[in-house]
Amino acid sequence: MRFGSMVIEFLADTITKADGLRRLRHRAGASAVIFIGDDLTDEHAFLSLTPSDAAVKVGAGDTRAPYRVGSVDDVARLLTLLADEREAWVRGRTLTPITAHAVLSDQRTLALVTPAARVTWLCLPRLDSPPVFAELLGGPGAGFFEVVPVEDAGSPSQLYDGDSLVLQTRWRNCTVTDYLDCGSGRAFQRAGRTDLIRVIDGTSACRVRFAPRLDFGRVATRLTVREHGLEVEGSSDPMLLYAPGVQWQIHEDGIHQTAEAEINPSAGQIVLELRAGSASDRPHSHPELQRRQATHRFWSTWAGSLRLPGVATEQVRRSAIMLRALVYGPTGAIAAAATTSLPEHLGGQRNWDYRYCWPRDAAMAAAALVRLGNTGTAMRLLDWLARVLDQCESPGRLRPIYTVEGQDLGPEAEIGGLSGYGGSRPVRVGNAAAQQIQLDVFGSITDLIAMLAESGAPISPDHWRMTRAMVDAVEARWSEPDHGIWEIRGEREHHVHSKVMCFHTVNRALVVHDAVIGRSHPAWVALRDRIREDVLSRGFSTALGAFSAAYDRPQLDAATLSVGLTGLVDLHDPRFVATVVAVDKHLRAGGTVYRYRFDDGLPGREGGFHLCTGWLIEALALCGREAHARELFDVLLRAVGPTGVLSEQIDPELATPLGNAPQAYSHLALINAALTLERLGIMSESENSPVTRGQNGERP
Numbered sequence: 001m002r003f004g005s006m007v008i009e010f011l012a013d014t015i016t017k018a019d020g021l022r023r024l025r026h027r028a029g030a031s032a033v034i035f036i037g038d039d040l041t042d043e044h045a046f047l048s049l050t051p052s053d054a055a056v057k058v059g060a061g062d063t064r065a066p067y068r069v070g071s072v073d074d075v076a077r078l079l080t081l082l083a084d085e086r087e088a089w090v091r092g093r094t095l096t097p098i099t100a101h102a103v104l105s106d107q108r109t110l111a112l113v114t115p116a117a118r119v120t121w122l123c124l125p126r127l128d129s130p131p132v133f134a135e136l137l138g139g140p141g142a143g144f145f146e147v148v149p150v151e152d153a154g155s156p157s158q159l160y161d162g163d164s165l166v167l168q169t170r171w172r173n174c175t176v177t178d179y180l181d182c183g184s185g186r187a188f189q190r191a192g193r194t195d196l197i198r199v200i201d202g203t204s205a206c207r208v209r210f211a212p213r214l215d216f217g218r219v220a221t222r223l224t225v226r227e228h229g230l231e232v233e234g235s236s237d238p239m240l241l242y243a244p245g246v247q248w249q250i251h252e253d254g255i256h257q258t259a260e261a262e263i264n265p266s267a268g269q270i271v272l273e274l275r276a277g278s279a280s281d282r283p284h285s286h287p288e289l290q291r292r293q294a295t296h297r298f299w300s301t302w303a304g305s306l307r308l309p310g311v312a313t314e315q316v317r318r319s320a321i322m323l324r325a326l327v328y329g330p331t332g333a334i335a336a337a338a339t340t341s342l343p344e345h346l347g348g349q350r351n352w353d354y355r356y357c358w359p360r361d362a363a364m365a366a367a368a369l370v371r372l373g374n375t376g377t378a379m380r381l382l383d384w385l386a387r388v389l390d391q392c393e394s395p396g397r398l399r400p401i402y403t404v405e406g407q408d409l410g411p412e413a414e415i416g417g418l419s420g421y422g423g424s425r426p427v428r429v430g431n432a433a434a435q436q437i438q439l440d441v442f443g444s445i446t447d448l449i450a451m452l453a454e455s456g457a458p459i460s461p462d463h464w465r466m467t468r469a470m471v472d473a474v475e476a477r478w479s480e481p482d483h484g485i486w487e488i489r490g491e492r493e494h495h496v497h498s499k500v501m502c503f504h505t506v507n508r509a510l511v512v513h514d515a516v517i518g519r520s521h522p523a524w525v526a527l528r529d530r531i532r533e534d535v536l537s538r539g540f541s542t543a544l545g546a547f548s549a550a551y552d553r554p555q556l557d558a559a560t561l562s563v564g565l566t567g568l569v570d571l572h573d574p575r576f577v578a579t580v581v582a583v584d585k586h587l588r589a590g591g592t593v594y595r596y597r598f599d600d601g602l603p604g605r606e607g608g609f610h611l612c613t614g615w616l617i618e619a620l621a622l623c624g625r626e627a628h629a630r631e632l633f634d635v636l637l638r639a640v641g642p643t644g645v646l647s648e649q650i651d652p653e654l655a656t657p658l659g660n661a662p663q664a665y666s667h668l669a670l671i672n673a674a675l676t677l678e679r680l681g682i683m684s685e686s687e688n689s690p691v692t693r694g695q696n697g698e699r700p
Contacts, residue, residue, distance in 0.1 A: 005039045017041055018048035025603065034082070036075055037065075095422050096120075098342055098657040099641030101136075102158060102167050103322065106180035106194055107187035107329030110338035112136060112661075115158050115642070117169035117176040119145040124276045125191040125237065127328070127338055128355040128403060130215040130429075132232075132239070132276075137341055137427050138418035141253070143213030143221075145274070147198060149174045150205040150262060158643060163303035163317060164296040165325060167643070174202035174265070183286070183294030187329040192237065193277035199288060200263065200270045208272065210241055211258040216415050216427070220255040223248075228281040230259050238279035243272050299324075307373035309678040315637055316674050318644030319667035320372055323365045326664055328404035331387075332380030334362035335404055337648070337660035343424035344649055344659050348604035351424055353431050354648075354660040356401050356409060359385060360485070361664050363444035367451055368668035371675055375457045378448055385445065386462055389469060396473035398441060400487070401434040409434040436483040437492060442470040443501030443508070443566075450508035453515040467512045470505050471524060478502040478531055484550075485559050490601045494551035496539040497559035503531040504566040532568055539563070540575050546582035547575065555598045558583050558612035561619045571622045580619045584628075588616065589652035591635025607649035607658040610636065614669025618676045626682045633673055646670065 003009075017037075025033055035045050038058035046055040046064045055065035058075055069078055096114045101121075104111040109129070112121035120135040122145075134142035153171035160167055166179045181195040200206055212232050214221045222233040225248055232239040241259075248259045263270050271288050284291070302324060308316055326335045337354035344350035363385075366378035388406045392398055401409055412430040420427050449467050453459050484495035506528040513521045539547050541554040549557035561583060563569055564576035587594045592608025593616050613636050621629035639650050639657065646666035648659025677683070 003040065007039075009041070016044035018044040021045045021048060036069075036078070097641070098421075098647045098659070098661050099639070099645045101641070101645060101661065102160070102643040103165065103325055103338065103645060103662055104167060104178055104180045104196070105165055105325035105338075106182050107325070107327055108189075108191040109180070109194055110325060111178075111180065111196060112338065113167060113169075113178055115169070116156055117147050117158075117178065119178075119196070121339060122196065123355070124194060124239075126404065127335055128353075132212045132214060132235075134213065134216050134418070136339070137421055138217060140211065141213070142217045142418060144209070144211050145196075145198075146209040146211075147176050147200060147206055147272070150207050153204055160643060161296060162300050163321065164299035165321065166292060166296050166299075171202070171204065173204035174200065174206055176200055177292070179292060179295045181291050181295055182298040183291045187298060190330050195276070195291075196274040197288065197291065198272040198274075199292070200265045200272070203266045205262055205264045208243075208246070208261045208263060209258060210260075211253070211256070212239075213256055216418060217256065218415075218417070221257065223250055223257045223259050225250070226281045231279050231281075237277050239277070240275045240279040240281060241272060242275055242281055242284075243270075244281075244283075246270070246272075302374075305374065306369075309674050311674045311678040311683060312633075312637060312670070315640055315644065316372070316671050318640075319646070319670045320369060320374075322644060322646070322662040322667045323369060323664060323671075324377065326365070326662065327377060327380075328357070331405060332377075332382075332384040333357040333402070333404040333406065334365050334377075334381060334664060336361045336665070337663045339660045340429060341424070341427040342421050342647065342658070342660045344606035345424070345604045346422045346651075346656065346658070347424055349424075349426065350602060350604055350606055351420060351426060351428055352433075352660070353412070353428050354663070356431060356434075357384075357404050357406075358401050358441075359388070359398065360400070360438070360441040360444045363441075363448040365664045365668045367444070367448045368671040370448070370451045370455060370457075372671065375452055375455060378452055379457065382445075382449065382463060382466065386466060389466065394473070394476075395442075395469035396477045398473070399434055400436055400438040400441060401431055432489070433483070433487040436487055437480070438484065438487070438498070439474075439477055439480065439482045440485050440495075440498045440501035442473050443504035446470045446505045446508045446512070450511040450515075453512050459512065459516060464512065464516045467509050471509045471527070474502045474505045474531075475527055479534075486557075486595055486600070488600045493553065494538070495557075495559075496535060496547050496550060497557065497562050499531060499535045499539065500560075500562045500566055500568055503528060503535065503568050504562075506531065507567065535563070535568060536575075544582065546579040549596060549598070555596065556582055556586050557596045558587050558593050558609070558615060559595070561612075561615045564619060564622070565615065576619075577623055580616070580623055580625075583612075583616055584620070587612070591632055591638075592650050592652045607651045607656075609649050610639065610646055610663070610666035611669045614666075614673045617673040621676055621680050621682055626680065629677065630682055633677060636670060636673065640670070 033053040036056040049055050056067045057063040057065040100115055101112040109123055109127045111119055113119050119133050122133045123129045123131045133144050135144040149171050156169050156171050158169045169176045177199040212221050214234050219234050224231040228244040230241040246261045248261045251258045336358050340353035341351035362381055366381045369377050410430050412432040414426040418427045449463050481492035481494050482498050485497050506524050538551045541548040544554040547560040547563050549555045564571050569576050593612040595609045595612055617629045617632045645662045647657040647661040648663040650657055
């Protein structure tokens with residue numbers, strides 16, 4: 001029994017409003033709460049609030065709330081004020097959609113550029129280093145590099161120059177051409193020397209604002225005017241903006257400085273060159289046009305070597321280029337994405353750092369490129385992986401995540417003081433999932449080696465030893481629980497997808513064994529069959545009518561589509577078909593697919609996952625539901641940004657892109673789905689569908 005204001009509550013449980021508030025906070029992923037109440041029982045909620053929250057007492061009486069209003073009418077006025085202030089805050093922020101950004105890469109780092117030619121993300125010297133421009137996550141105060149016409153020149157258009165990452169942003173009387181210099185073999189050289197080149201042409205005066213902010217703005221960033229440019233002070237490595245002839249004005253901005261200048265390219269193009277790793281303000285030994293052409297050749301020659309499908313040709317080509325952009329040239333590692341902390345839920349806390357190499361994700365990305373005829377990327381990734389395995393105490397102890405240099409990650413941390421993309425905090429660096437156990441990783445690696453063998457690539461004894469190491473790891477650990485592909489931050493379980501990928505490891509290892517040794521391996525056959533029988537006996541839930549997320553947990557998980565996609569069961573096996581139907585019915589929302597819908601212990605929610613959508617497209621097509629697969633593929637293509645960028649997820653209600661970008665998972669999913677549809681002869685319903693049209697609307 002509990003006494004309130006003119007009321008007595010009879011309780012069957014001791015739950016309070018504080019408990020309910022905690023559950024609501026968790027479900028919504030709220031970073032701050034305002035709680036307004038007038039009852040004695042509201043005091044429990046008041047006491048549970050944190051310093052970032054606000055407690056408001058309505059009316060007279062003793063209270064623990066620090067704020068008070070006089071009446072219910074005052075509550076209405078307060079809520080109206082809050083709504084107005086929130087609307088003004090949102091309108092005051094220019095939130096560029098994640099996939100509206102364009103990507104620049106020199107295979108050591110990546111930059112993101114808005115449709116208005118504003119660089120809002122660039123980490124130096126590597127893509128997992130602290131950023132020098134981080135407006136993407138912290139607003140203008142976190143750093144940007146802007147070139148924009150002084151007068152109104154209309155809305156800009158933006159496209160890449162052919163099959164390259166040389167980006168052109170065009171206004172009516174002005175064009176800005178951006179690229180990260182890939183000439184002179186730089187893409188494969190050790191990180192530390194990067195040049196961001198910005199070329200301004202046209203007849204319109206432009207304003208340049210250069211606002212570097214070292215280490216998310218946590219380090220004072222000062223600018224020194226040199227004869228031919230601006231030197232950035234405070235950086236551990238030298239850095240200079242080479243800009244001969246430009247007259248700068250330096251403005252104070254707290255502990256930082258911002259440089260501003262007005263330039264007019266009507267007398268000739270103006271070149272701005274951000275030199276990271278050098279403070280020389282002397283001219284480069286090669287003309288800018290020569291460097292641009294070399295960068296163009298670097299990308300377009302590689303893209304021209306691909307064997308592209310007739311389905312969504314231009315989108316597949318651009319997705320392949322995005323995967324190539326995520327390759328870390330000096331080692332061959334492939335990053336999962338170029339960014340950190342782009343939210344899976346706007347305003348929520350599911351913000352993770354993806355600027356590292358997951359061996360699983362990287363192997364899947366390289367495998368997609370092998371399907372397009374490129375084996376070199378896969379070979380270099382396996383070289384990187386061999387070096388990583390040499391450092392492991394045993395292959396079974398392979399970690400889920402490494403730096404692109406092949407080192408262990410440091411601890412996960414939060415960067416205070418940044419508002420996050422769209423108010424989504426915290427901003428994180430590092431990833432605690434590096435300490436997890438994920439047994440599915442062995443399958444992706446072995447599958448990649450088998451694909452190379454099937455493609456006729458020169459499989460070496462090192463690849464054969466790596467294959468045996470993967471099987472040894474599976475033999476030793478396949479029966480253990482793990483954290484699974486989705487890296488759930490809870491207790492380990494017997495995830496069905498992980499078991500399936502252990503089966504896949506051995507099954508694909510038999511392909512490599514046959515290619516290298518020329519005969520079967522009975523012990524491996526027995527191991528494969530033993531894992532298969534375990535999955536079939538424990539992974540299929542009769543209560544669910546489908547394969548479940550984990551043994552003894554009858555909940556759906558899109559990753560269980562791997563049961564058929566890997567060949568553990570026949571594609572027409574009723575159990576697999578039932579799983580496809582269940583995923584389509586219960587995990588699909590419109591044209592996207594959730595990973596799962598059960599409570600994973602993390603606050604807030606997430607969007608539909610493009611990788612899962614790609615899996616469902618393939619599964620539907622292979623099961624004979626061709627029209628539905630084609631429809632979903634059309635929707636996936638509509639999620640691609642104007643310059644070919646896919647994020648990790650999408651909000652199915654608002655069609656808002658979510659998660660880090662460009663996301664390797666998403667781009668490989670698009671490639672694999674397109675190849676499956678072509679192999680099965682499934683084309684678009686309409687000639688106007690993006691499936692059969694080029695990026696600019698023309699027929700390829």
